[in-house]
Amino acid sequence: MTNVYLLHLPTEIFYRIFDYLDTPTILRSIRCACSQLHAIVNTYDHFELEFKSIDIDRIKFISDVIGIENITSLIFSIGNSKQSNNIDLALSIFTTRQSNRLRSLTLLEIFHSDLNQVLPCINALSLVSLTIHLCGTYAISTNTPRSIITLQSSLQKFHLKGLHSITNTLSWPTHCILQSLTIEYCSFKEYQFILDHCPLLRTLVIERCSLYDINVRTMTTSTFRSYTQLTSLIMCNIYLSFDELSVLLSLTRSLINLKIISWSGNFYSLCDGSKWEEFIQNKLPRLNNFEFCFRQTLDYNNNHPSHHSIINLYRTPFWLEKKHWYVTCDCVIRSSFASEIILYTMPIKIDNIRLIIRCQALSMDNLCYFTKYQLNHQDEISEREILTTLAIGGNHFGHEGTTYLVDILENNKTITTLSIGGNDIGLKGIQNITLTTLHLRLNHIDDDGAEYLANTLRTNKTLTTLDLSKNRITGAGALCLADALRENTTVTELDLGDNQLGMMGAKHLANMLQMNSTLMILNLWDNRIKDKGADYLASALETNMVIFN
Template identity: 45%
Template sequence: MSSICLLDFPVEIFHRIFDYLDTRTIIRSLRCVCRQLNGIVNIYNRYEIDLTLFTKVQCEFILQSICCENIISLIFSVDFKEQSDKADYLLTILNIQQFSCLRSLKLLHVNKNELDRFLPCIINFSLISLSIQLSDFFQTASLSSLSTAITQWKLRKLHIFNGHNLIKILPWPVDCNLNHLTITSCTDQEYRSILEHSPFLRTFVMEYCLIINTIPSVNSSYPQLTSLVMNYSFLSFGQLNSLLSLTPSLVHLKLINHTDHFSSLFDGNRWEELIQSKLRLLKNFQFCFRHTIRKLNSTFCTNLHSIIQQYRTPFWLDIKRWFVIADCIMRSSILFYLLGKLFDNTPRKKWKRYFTLSSLNWGTIFPVFTNFIVITLVYSIIAPLMLLISGFAFGLFYIAYAYTMFYVTDFPNDAGGLAFPRAIYQSFTGIYLMEIMLATLFFLAQNDSGSQSAIVEAIFMCVSIAITVAVQYTMCTSFDPLTYYLPIDAEEFSQLDIPVSGKFGITKKVTRILNHRQSINDSDSVSTVDQAVNEVYDNTMENAYLHPALRDPKPIIWIPRDNLGIAVDEVQKTEASGMNILMSTEGARFNDKVNIEIHGAPPDHMPFTETNQVRTRF
């Protein structure tokens, strides 16, 4: 059995392998293996060189190692400090005239003057693809040399980036053989002008489609275009309808459109009508319509569900087999979605995660800052400057948390004001440690003769420790009773008859709020969901000093509706039992995959108004 090694393969196989390798690997690795591979590399004539990946010395080495006639693609953007003019580098050092077989050229960060000097030197080349990235986005001077080169070369592909008002700076050639065109920005006038002068254009890609205020009626058609890509636009459905009506032969269409409000752009029925009447040949339709929601509300899920239903018709699913999804991408962490999948197993939990503000957990916030205070006080012994830095940091924290409390977070639970006193008491730990360490340092301080030199200061610190203990004991004995119990003087003050006077018009009824008595028992509870919603927090201020378990109403049990009617049957049985337990299935249901879907707020949800202080009891 004969053995075959790699070197026995035909040269064409090696060249086909070289097509998938980079130039550095071919020149610096394969060429040095053996003489046979060296010869195969030397006759390889399909080099694609990206000069942006090499330094100036490496570029010169690679170009000396390769015959210039073997290079078919070149990417050039030389930003060497010692070579300010890129055109000089191309014309002198690279000697671009030697690249006679060049078929693809990409020039990055070039200006008009460099193009005018460079393009006439390669006007006799047979380029097929040309890419130009202009250094000045707001180029105003005419690029006549580029227009002449497009006609002379008979280009098939043209990419122009950072070109603003392309038609104004580039006189579009009358006889243009382009098949593929990519530009940065385009208006409807430029779009029409390009199509009129490009009878062979098949693919048109625009990165930005500028906002158009008025688009004239369709007077002509351009059937040559079969692929259109608009990667960023703010056009309405009517404007898109006018533009797409110009190209009835489209086979591939890609649209990425942004809008500030829900409009007919999201209407699947109108898109279905447009495609059936004007884009009958369309086979591949990729689109992404984005809408930024400034304020998330409970009706958003309903709107999202109604939108996606328009794309579930036989036209989209059976005839075209285009599958459309609608999603709400919230700017939050991955944990937001991960935790929801793992722990949100009830309608109320799902609604709270998506439609309510986050809350501040005082039990985890205060310990962080008390530790901060302790560390600051302890280290201030050896670095007093830390007191100023910490003071500045606490000022920034105050501004941040003040904004957060007013505009970002909510306070569904009442801590009764117990967190702040605890944080104050824990801060005394830092004071004790600072005083003990200072007293220790003073006792250990010695002079040159070896005797103690700070006895007085140490005694003063010991006295300070005793004073601190006395202050903390006084605070505890004075304020702890007020923290856990209602003061007697507040009860006595509520008995006074104060006449209506002053800016706020304080009435006798308001002054007797604390003295209000209301029997709380199950017999007085409401019996229907509507009654519960209407009577929620009616007497919140009158019962302000009661424990939340006594003053807050019973929550309504919210369960999702199912197709078998089990949830409805359970609600009816609970109501018939007479146990005064309210249940509802409104706004939640199980879908076909037995996942909970939310279509509204909980039945006992109360929106915030000026007269209904649900969340601002204090």
């Protein structure tokens, strides 16, 4: 086998490698390695320069070393007014050279007041790609001098951030060949304007998609023309309902890629998988890639569709077999006022929280998983752990919140220990729970709740530890629990401390102990059982070795 050495590669291969390297690496490392690489670097003509400070002398020096004709891309990170004052001088270096080949320009953090100063230099360049990020948000008003950005006929990619109105600040060429456009704000009228003036536009990204002027009551899809050029649409931070989105998307039926990010009050309108299925089949037949993330803060005082009723709509053959789009529904548990429900088709970053507990329901199966995510300093997931113990006490979820949690737990196969003390769940929130350890301390369960729980205990085959302390249970509730424990063969530890069992409650439990040989630990502290109640329990000890606390 013949040995092939790096320096034997064709020069074109080196050029291709250089395309993926930054300029300092090419000049300081590769160019200095040997005379052959030095010569190859000297003939490379696709340098991308990034300047984090505007030093005119340094820019001139680097440009002369590389050769102005070999620079095709410039990135200026400006960031303060002193730097911004020199940006026009820096650009003039490239506009005054006859052999200029600059095709891509990026201006980051440029001040609004300096934009007009820079525009003549920008307009003198025959750019293919232009990116402008203005400092802050620049809203056009009658008192603000307008910065008119001329979109050159050669421009194919344009990224503009920091301007509210694009129709008032952009001068569109007669023959626009723009293929990719990213903007921060857009109204529905501007959305139509863009599609009307960009017949070759393939990709449109709207980072803050309010489209406040869309009105489904007064418009129908037949009112507008169809735009077949757009194949990829990304809309972030939308505040639209499903009906409003359907009108918008019906204008671009040739979409192949669609991405939607929403965190608004329209969650339950957007999360309906059956509506999306019908709409995509009828209106977006070419759609191949659909990514979305819909988020909603949970208000436990209102009724919500259950976790599984949402995800079940994405378990149809259309989603799983035809499109292979797999959806996850998360309940991100933080506190009673900050928990979220999130429906998504992609991994997402959830704010700046260091530790996240998620309940995940996947469209691929009927199970539900509790997971804990530990985030590193860059807000990337560094550890994912399937939880077996869930402690979310003291959050005051109430009946509705805990009922939502119970619905999630119904199909969970990993949580074995659940502690939800201090959540005021009452009697309705404790049904249909299958665990090995359950802590329900301080939840105002009272006798009605004890009866519901007793009915569960009669057939439960997994629970071994039950904490019902501080729940205002009286002798009547103790009777229900005692009757259930006569039949139960799994509970080994029961905590009924600080209730109101009284003498009769002690009697009911003592009678149960004469027939139950499974219970090993029974806590009855502070229950006012008095001497007579103690006598009942003492008699039970003659035939049962249970330990009393």
